[in-house]
Amino acid sequence: MRLCRFDGDRLGVVEGDEVLDVSAALDALPVVRYPLPAHDLLVEALPRLRPRIESLCPTAPRRPLAAVRLEPPVANPGKIIGAPINYHAHATESAADSGIAHGRQITSIGEWGLFLKARSALIGPGEPIRLRFPQRRNDHEVELGVVIGRTARHVTRDEALDHVAGYLVALDITLRGPEFVCFRKSIDTYAVTGPWLVTADEIPDPGRLDLWLAVNGERRQRSNTRHLIYDVPRLIEFASSFYTLQPGDILMTGTPEGVGPLQPGDRIEAGVQGVGVLAVRVAGDDDAPTAAPA
Template sequence: MKHARIRYQGEVHAVTVEADNAVRLADGRLLGEHEVEWLPPAAGTMFALGLNYADHAAELAFKAPTEPLAFIKSKGTYTGHNQVTWRPDNVAYMHYECELVAVIGKPARNVKREDALAYLAGYTVCNDYAIRDYLENYYRPNLRVKNRDATTPVGPWIVDAADVADPSQLKLRTWVNGELKQEGTTADMIFDIPYLIEYFSSFMTLQPGDMIATGTPEGLADVVPGDEVVVEVEGVGRLVNRIVSEAEFFANRARV
């Protein structure tokens, strides 16, 4: 089953998703994908992984890490399916990152690898945009690279964990304006989801709604205002986002 959060007629609803991405409200009404505003399906802390695919590390001329390289994304960075993201003025390179996201379903502390998947609510997708101009060190991205307002599309929904038979065997793809730009598989993760749950829960308690964004494979490219970027994880979801200029984004926000 797929679970989503949407806004309709000014109210936020927790919904189930049916055929053709239609959503079912609690009162039984069925609404089409483009009749609603899609919100991020989870709103906890996001723990994001850097260089978690060997091919991506090689693409950037880095050695594969021997321990997870993790950073935290603030809730203000999240945006939803079919929403917009902005490219700052006067930057040279902004790229997408298609990622499988594991969503925690119950408090997890000192979880063993063999039990880890039992702590998941399910899986979603994110596009972890980055501004390469601001990057000082790939091993520890600074805040301007990864923590800007509305620059991490998440969604469209959470797929129940039981409905994804093997999260380590899923294809990831990114299209820009309909052209396939990135393709990989979660089989190439350096640190898989059970390992990451064990790792994070060994020193902190993961809470329901927290997310682990598991990194991206090779195949990055620059994106500019006007581009439509679609990221997809096999069996989980297809997440659509459009790039606008900094001026357009903040002008529209001021009108809301």
């Protein structure tokens, strides 16, 4: 099943080039009061809501997919977790390109660990990436995104995939520079997810998926998740040994080689096999300062 959010928090099921509006299923979610939960209620409830969603599909209002504004598939991830240098070829290009490494020694994901991107950086394909400091290098990074479906703490790699709700296409947009990685990667609009969430039952093996990215029709990145250094189960095991993972948390699994700079006016298309193709445009930020403060 392909689940999307569209047009102001409506819930849709994507079938071909149409969106079936199954927002009525959201009425079954619990009513919450302050303090609000630090996880995504829909993702948490998805196993019990799925029969209701499926029952609504035959008579659901239909909209052309091209006519709706797609929002981030997960509305309220408590954490967006990134996996640095998780493809060997990207580690090699990062060590060789001073514009990427910026004087840092490139070691390994095991030594660097993971990083967090701010929830406020999250957008869907219906909103542009706004380059905060366009005079500096801002790079694209296509990744397989993993959405956690149930609480995971100290899980083993053998148990890891049982905790996955589904998958999405993710863009980890990165400002290059000397600052801490989580600071440079948490700029508003620098965490793009979409175009929808594909439930885990449709992706039996996340370790054998082609992924690619093109800018203005020029192919820049292409690889397969079999080249991940830490595969999806290992990443979940690793992350859950440090953090308690909650329903709706998004794990960006790392980008392959071919990262490169973006400019206002660019159009990105990025895809993951079996998941979908995310298209998003790049814009400037009219409210941004002309230079990053020292």
